[in-house]
Amino acid sequence: xxxxxxxxxxxxxxxxxxxxxxSGQEMLGTGQPLALIPAxxxxxxxxxxxxxxxxxxxxxxxxGLPLNMDDTExxxxxxxxxxxxxxxxxxxxxxxxxxxRLTSFQAKxxxxxxxxxxxxxxxxxxxxxxVLILETWFGLQGKRVGE
Numbered sequence: 001x002x003x004x005x006x007x008x009x010x011x012x013x014x015x016x017x018x019x020x021x022x023s024g025q026e027m028l029g030t031g032q033p034l035a036l037i038p039a040x041x042x043x044x045x046x047x048x049x050x051x052x053x054x055x056x057x058x059x060x061x062x063x064g065l066p067l068n069m070d071d072t073e074x075x076x077x078x079x080x081x082x083x084x085x086x087x088x089x090x091x092x093x094x095x096x097x098x099x100x101r102l103t104s105f106q107a108k109x110x111x112x113x114x115x116x117x118x119x120x121x122x123x124x125x126x127x128x129x130x131v132l133i134l135e136t137w138f139g140l141q142g143k144r145v146g147e
Contacts, residue, residue: 006026007026007059007060008023008026008056008058009023009026010022010061010062010134011031011061012061012062012063013129014042014064015042015126016042019036019037019049019083020037020126020127020129021034021036021049022131022133024131024134024135029139030131030138033131034056034127042083044083053091061087061095062137063095063096065077065081065097067100067101084097096137098133100129
């Protein structure tokens with residue numbers, strides 16, 4: 001595994017209809033949207049995920065955990081954790097969970113501010129939400145190092 005600051009990290013914004021994917025390098029602390037993967041009741045096209053993992057070869061995968069505003073977990077948290085466990089089990093990549101509260105809301109706001117489509121059912125923002133999840137995780141790493 002490379003030096004911590006040089007890790008390539010991939011983030012997933014888990015959803016029941018779509019899963020957003022982003023990638024970035026820890027040293028830069030920023031991410032880029034990669035893909036929107038269709039899902040059927042939370043079950044993704046695993047082949048598409050495998051292709052992305054082979055192409056980008058992340059050292060670590062981060063999955064967003066959609067906690068409630070009062071820090072409690074909900075059904076989607078359990079499903080996101082299960083998705084993370086399946087990623088680890090299938091592809092043997094380290095997986096970490098990160099609080100993703102409000103990332104989809106922020107991603108929609110960013111799209112609207114830039115004049116993009118408001119039809120989020122057809123034009124998902126899950127890949128942009130994955131970037132925010134990734135950048136949240138990067139920010140937490142900086143705090144851990146400084147603690």
